Each structure stands twice: as structure tokens, then as C-alpha cells.
Amino acid sequence: MGSLAQSSLLPVIDLSQAGSKLGTASWAVACEQVRSALEEYGCFVAVYDRIAPQLMAEVYRALEDLFDLPVETKVQNVSKIPYHGYLGQKDYIPLHESLGIERSTVAESVRSFTGLMWPEGNDHFSETISSYAREVAELERLVVRMVCEGYGVGGYHESHEARVNYLMRVNRYRAPRENEVTAGLLPHTDKSFITVLNQNQVNGLEVKTKDGDWIEFQAFPSSFVVMVGDAALAWSNGRMHSARHRVTMTRDTPRYSVGIFSYHRGVVEVPEEMVDGDHPRRFNSFDHYGLLRFFTTPAGTASPCTATAYCGAG
Ligand SMILES: O=C(O)CCC(=O)C(=O)O
Numbered sequence: 227m228g229s230l231a232q233s234s235l236l237p238v239i240d241l242s243q244a245g246s247k248l249g250t251a252s253w254a255v256a257c258e259q260v261r262s263a264l265e266e267y268g269c270f271v272a273v274y275d276r277i278a279p280q281l282m283a284e285v286y287r288a289l290e291d292l293f294d295l296p297v298e299t300k301v302q303n304v305s306k307i308p309y310h311g312y313l314g315q316k317d318y319i320p321l322h323e324s325l326g327i328e329r330s331t332v333a334e335s336v337r338s339f340t341g342l343m344w345p346e347g348n349d350h351f352s353e354t355i356s357s358y359a360r361e362v363a364e365l366e367r368l369v370v371r372m373v374c375e376g377y378g379v380g381g382y383h384e385s386h387e388a389r390v391n392y393l394m395r396v397n398r399y400r401a402p403r404e405n406e407v408t409a410g411l412l413p414h415t416d417k418s419f420i421t422v423l424n425q426n427q428v429n430g431l432e433v434k435t436k437d438g439d440w441i442e443f444q445a446f447p448s449s450f451v452v453m454v455g456d457a458a459l460a461w462s463n464g465r466m467h468s469a470r471h472r473v474t475m476t477r478d479t480p481r482y483s484v485g486i487f488s489y490h491r492g493v494v495e496v497p498e499e500m501v502d503g504d505h506p507r508r509f510n511s512f513d514h515y516g517l518l519r520f521f522t523t524p525a526g527t528a529s530p531c532t533a534t535a536y537c538g539a540g
């Protein structure tokens with residue numbers, strides 16, 4: 227039996243060296259830990275020291291500059307894809323503001339976002355954001371590879387890599403004023419395949435367990451929250467859990483966070499290996515951006531599980 231303190235924490239897995247251990251016994255053990263955490267909690271805390279602390283500090287300085295721009299500038303961040311542009315000034319979550327940087331691992335795409343925000347140019351911002359996105363994308367690919375190996379569908383990660391887009395969403399939550407709501411972000415599941423989150427020193431992210439308890443993520447240096455999105459829930463035929471999470475602001479300091487969300491271009495096939503006697507088919511193959519668009523419809527918003535409503539089998 228774990229103590230209360232232990233059982234109130236999210237699983238922590240050190241992936242700093244995992245990439246260099248491919249195929250070894252310790253790699254197989256780590257793949258199993260990743261799979262099991264994503265099935266039980268829908269997330270885990272990755273320790274990943276391959277991203278330099280200096281780059282992390284530059285990312286958060288860049289975010290302060292970005293959010294300090296006038297709202298009229300920030301609202302120019304628009305997209306044809308839902309939840310890929312500016313969100314903010316909402317009465318029901320007044321503390322929250324966020325922007326989306328599409329295809330954040332592609333330098334040209336980040337430069338075009340930067341050009342909208344700083345027409346006079348800001349190369350340092352573009353370079354900082356692109357570097358960070360590429361490094362976190364590597365962590366995402368490592369996790370997907372480990373998940374695939376954990377399920378015995380090792381070859382699948384290659385088709386993931388060939389078709390993945392990485393959306394970066396950056397968030398600022400201001401501190402609540404007296405008598406103001408503390409909700410920074412309402413409970414939700416992500417529509418991504420995998421999300422990798424990082425935050426500045428201010429905690430606030432909470433994850434709901436299958437038992438209905440909320441666990442606060444307590445950040446430490448080189449810690450990233452890896453989270454299952456609804457697309458990976460469906461891809462795994464419901465084996466992985468996509469956890470509800472929310473942000474609560476209890477401190478008097480603003481909170482910054484940055485998420486990398488992986489999305490597939492086109493149809494995500496549910497591998498045959500995911501379906502067996504113990505796991506009858508629960509999901510059909512589906513269009514990933516279609517799932518996201520469905521979420522914005524009245525039927526999608528109303529359904530307790532977007533993936534089941536969109537591509538559930540039977
Ligand atoms: O700010 C955070 O830590 C969480 C953000 C989040 O859940 C999201 O953008 O989907």
C-alpha cells in the first residue's frame with residue numbers, strides 16, 4: 227500500500243537517457259512503465275534533462291514579451307483550424323489567455339507567426355520557439371515509440387512521424403483578484419494524440435484520477451507532463467486513458483505554460499493488434515482534424531467523451 231503522499235502524486239519516469247538505450251533491457255522496462263502510466267493515469271511526469279535550462283529560461287522570457295503585446299495584436303493570431311489561434315477575454319475563464327503556433331517545428335511557420343506579432347521582426351523569438359518545439363517534439367516521438375513498443379506495434383511510430391504536426395499553444399494565467407474565480411482553465415481532455423506540457427515556477431495544473439480525485443502537478447526542473455489526448459485514446463482502442471485536467475490559480479503570481487500538441491494529418495488507423503478478446507473493438511479509424519472539428523459542434527461539446535461520440539464502434 228502506498229502512503230497518502232505517494233498516492234497523491236503523478237507517476238514520474240526519467241527519460242533523459244532513454245533514447246540511447248533503445249533495444250536494451252532497461253528500454254523495455256521503461257516502455258512498460260510509460261504504457262502502464264498512460265493506461266492508469268492518462269499522463270506521467272517525464273524527467274527530461276536534454277533541453278538546456280538556458281533555452282527554457284529564454285522561452286519564458288519570450289512568452290512574457292509575447293503576452294505583453296496589445297490585445298489588438300494578439301487577436302491577429304487566427305486559424306482555420308479550431309483551437310489553433312488566439313483565445314482569451316472570456317468571461318467564464320477571465321484569468322486565461324493563449325495563442326497557437328501552428329506547425330511549430332517548421333521554421334517558416336514560426337516566422338510567419340512572429341511576423342504577425344512583430345511586423346518589424348523578432349528573430350530571437352522565432353529561433354527560441356522553433357528550437358524548443360523541435361526538442362520537445364523529439365520527446366513526443368520518443369514517448370510514441372515507447373508506447374508502440376509497449377503494445378507490440380513497434381512499426382507504427384514511423385507512420386506517426388511521417389504524418390505528425392506539432393501545434394504549440396502558449397498560455398498566460400493572471401493571478402485572480404480578490405473575490406474573483408480561481409479557475410484558470412476548465413476541466414477538459416485534449417484532442418491531440420499526445421500533449422507535452424511545461425510551465426514556469428507557478429503550479430496550478432491538476433489532473434483527475436480514475437477514482438475522481440484531483441492531483442496537483444508539482445513542477446521541478448526538467449519536468450514535463452506527458453498527456454494522452456483523445457486521438458491516442460481512440461488509436462489504442464480505449465486502452466490508454468485521456469485524463470481530464472484543469473488549471474486552478476491560487477497564487478498571486480502570473481502562470482505561464484507551453485504545450486506541444488501532436489496531430490495527425492489524415493486518418494488515424496486503430497491497429498488490429500489493439501483489438502482482441504479482452505479488448506473488443508471500441509473505436510473505428512478516424513480523421514484526426516475531423517475529431518477536433520466535431521468537438522466544436524453542439525453534439526461534440528455535449529458528449530462526455532468526444533472520441534466515443536465521433537468514432538466509437540457500435
Ligand atoms: O496550462 C497548463 O498547464 C495546461 C494547459 C492545457 O491543459 C491545454 O492547453 O490544453
Ligand SMILES: [Fe+2]
Nearest residue numbers: 414415416471
Ligand atoms: Fe489540456
